[in-house]
Amino acid sequence: MKQEELNFEKDQFAQTMIPGKFAKSMRTCVLWQLIRFAILNVKMIIVVQKSH
Amino acid sequence: MARLVVLGGGVAGHTTATFAAKWLGSEHEVVVVTPNAKWNWIPSNIWVGVGQMSKEEVTFDLAPVYAKAGITYKQAKAVSLNPEGNESSDKAFVSIEFTEAGREGQTEEIEYDYIVNATGPKLNFGATPGLGEGSQLGEHTVSVCTADHAVHASKKLEEAIEKMKAGTRQKFLIGTGHGMCTCQGAAFEYMFNIEHELNKAGVRDMADMKWISNESFMGDFGMGGLHMKVGGYVVNSKLFAESLFAERNVSWLIGAHTNKVENGKVGYELLDGTMGEEEFDFAMLIPPFAGVGLKAYAKDGSDITSTVFAPNGFMKVDGDYTPKKYAEWKAADWPKTYQNPTYKNMFAAGIAFAPPHIISRPMSSPNGTPINPTPPRTGMPSGIIGKAVAHSVTDLILKGENAHLHEAPMTKMGAACVASAGKGIFDGTAAAMTVFPVVPDYETYPGTGRDTDYTFGEIGLAGHWIKHVLHYLFIYKAKLNPGWTLIPE
Numbered sequence: 001m002k003q004e005e006l007n008f009e010k011d012q013f014a015q016t017m018i019p020g021k022f023a024k025s026m027r028t029c030v031l032w033q034l035i036r037f038a039i040l041n042v043k044m045i046i047v048v049q050k051s052h
Numbered sequence: 053m054a055r056l057v058v059l060g061g062g063v064a065g066h067t068t069a070t071f072a073a074k075w076l077g078s079e080h081e082v083v084v085v086t087p088n089a090k091w092n093w094i095p096s097n098i099w100v101g102v103g104q105m106s107k108e109e110v111t112f113d114l115a116p117v118y119a120k121a122g123i124t125y126k127q128a129k130a131v132s133l134n135p136e137g138n139e140s141s142d143k144a145f146v147s148i149e150f151t152e153a154g155r156e157g158q159t160e161e162i163e164y165d166y167i168v169n170a171t172g173p174k175l176n177f178g179a180t181p182g183l184g185e186g187s188q189l190g191e192h193t194v195s196v197c198t199a200d201h202a203v204h205a206s207k208k209l210e211e212a213i214e215k216m217k218a219g220t221r222q223k224f225l226i227g228t229g230h231g232m233c234t235c236q237g238a239a240f241e242y243m244f245n246i247e248h249e250l251n252k253a254g255v256r257d258m259a260d261m262k263w264i265s266n267e268s269f270m271g272d273f274g275m276g277g278l279h280m281k282v283g284g285y286v287v288n289s290k291l292f293a294e295s296l297f298a299e300r301n302v303s304w305l306i307g308a309h310t311n312k313v314e315n316g317k318v319g320y321e322l323l324d325g326t327m328g329e330e331e332f333d334f335a336m337l338i339p340p341f342a343g344v345g346l347k348a349y350a351k352d353g354s355d356i357t358s359t360v361f362a363p364n365g366f367m368k369v370d371g372d373y374t375p376k377k378y379a380e381w382k383a384a385d386w387p388k389t390y391q392n393p394t395y396k397n398m399f400a401a402g403i404a405f406a407p408p409h410i411i412s413r414p415m416s417s418p419n420g421t422p423i424n425p426t427p428p429r430t431g432m433p434s435g436i437i438g439k440a441v442a443h444s445v446t447d448l449i450l451k452g453e454n455a456h457l458h459e460a461p462m463t464k465m466g467a468a469c470v471a472s473a474g475k476g477i478f479d480g481t482a483a484a485m486t487v488f489p490v491v492p493d494y495e496t497y498p499g500t501g502r503d504t505d506y507t508f509g510e511i512g513l514a515g516h517w518i519k520h521v522l523h524y525l526f527i528y529k530a531k532l533n534p535g536w537t538l539i540p541e
């Protein structure tokens with residue numbers, strides 16, 4: 001059984017969402033995360049500018 | 053020459069003092085009174101608590117920085133305020149007690165023209181029997197609220213890992229140590245960083261991990277939760293938070309007021325009134341926050357503490373403190389200028405100001421025990437408020453007492469939060485979130501109370517890189533290195 005399905009066995013976890021292998025691997029995929037890094041920085045700078 | 057006294061050299065106070073000193077120049081004096089010799093980038097204490105950073109990496113000496121900025125530095129704690137002076141003088145003053153090595157216990161009265169209270173929180177461990185005494189951490193649990201606490205926590209974690217390697221299961225209990233805590237985010241980060249380290253050490257399967265929190269739902273974070281954009285959807289932070297816990301096999305106990313801590317065991321009361329106990333081998337429970345307990349006296353020596361401070365010890369500012377029902381709470385209740393309504397030369401910044409009410413929905417158990425998070429005032433709002441107050445005081449000094457005051461209401465201010473879920477240049481992750489505004493405004497943003505175009509979250513390595521860059525950036529800025537004013541709060 002896949003790890004995420006194993007965790008769903010617990011009552012408390014049954015009604016949430018758990019990422020699968022692909023979603024998890026994208027979190028530490030350096031190329032994709034470099035893109036996200038740029039996007040997140042822009043988004044955060046906008047919020048910071050709106051707040052000052 | 054005017055004198056501004058800033059109480060507290062943390063995120064808010066340091067921002068106020070350094071900007072005011074820059075804008076006022078050498079014709080006016082800025083004095084900082086703070087008991088700490090070192091400045092601490094508190095968010096990185098999480099990494100100290102898991103042995104991934106040293107105390108030296110998250111702190112630096114304040115004295116040379118203040119000398120460079122032309123700020124008079126008193127390593128002391130403020131004890132009381134006399135905003136009307138005393139019987140022999142009309143001049144307002146603050147009484148301080150030195151903490152500097154060799155001068156401990158000596159006192160001094162410092163006269164001021166303007167004063168900013170940025171004393172942050174008292175870590176009120178004493179509020180829960182067994183969690184500690186007053187602001188001192190007890191012997192049963194660990195903390196990451198100060199760099200020294202985090203060093204101690206890291207040693208205890210190392211011991212727990214050794215036990216697991218030797219074949220003894222360990223139960224980790226992380227969360228809040230009282231029904232009225234805030235700062236769940238820090239506990240959340242610590243929980244996930246421990247989980248990350250246990251995986252790296254190859255002992256995750258020997259650990260049972262549990263979250264205990266006063267939030268009535270996962271992802272409340274003292275902000276009543278938030279709706280944020282994740283992967284094209286607008287989702288409630290409940291789903292986001294529960295998912296992160298379920299993925300890591302960390303179970304949760306919420307709506308819990310921790311009412312007792314003993315060796316290896318906490319007692320709690322839940323929102324439905326049930327009492328229970330939870331055992332642990334390693335526990336990090338955030339204490340509730342209170343004001344640091346400053347007193348205030350009128351000219352004739354009478355105690356006016358309740359005029360200047362709210363019952364929780366935080367300073368009253370220009371918020372609307374009239375008790376109201378939850379349904380009547382409005383964004384307009386929140387302070388804008390952080391000026392004390394009674395003494396106009398007095399301001400509060402950061403955690404030290406009294407919020408008009410909590411942000412989360414108020415809750416209590418059938419026994420009448422309040423169990424709800426209190427409002428967070430994270431680093432970014434604390435810094436922005438500190439800067440706005442510095443601006444106001446500078447204008448009052450340079451342009452006269454009718455100068456326009458600068459505003460920084462938390463209802464018109466966002467916050468960028470990066471919550472670490474594990475450190476590592478290629479395998480680290482962090483939840484990068486922004487929320488706008490911090491305090492929901494249902495009149496401007498009917499529905500979720502916030503602007504979902506600017507309220508988003510995602511977890512990944514990019515978030516970790518941002519957190520790591522921010523660590524160096526904010527320490528660089530706090531040291532007043534070249535270009536420091538260009539780095540936003």
Ligand SMILES: Cc1cc2nc3c(=O)[nH]c(=O)nc-3n(C[C@H](O)[C@H](O)[C@H](O)COP(=O)(O)OP(=O)(O)OC[C@H]3O[C@@H](n4cnc5c(N)ncnc54)[C@H](O)[C@@H]3O)c2cc1C
Binds near residue numbers: 064128198344
């Ligand atoms: C473990 C942890 C992790 C965190 N992580 C994050 C994060 O990732 N992002 C984020 O935005 N926020 C984070 N926060 C919150 C952030 O640290 C606070 O919002 C911020 O420090 C508040 O600034 P402040 O100046 O009000 O208080 P502080 O920074 O606490 O400063 C208060 C200062 O006042 C001094 N003081 C105390 N008593 C007196 C007295 N009697 N007289 C004079 N001075 C006094 C103290 O010594 C201290 O220097 C975290 C907090 C913790 C505990």
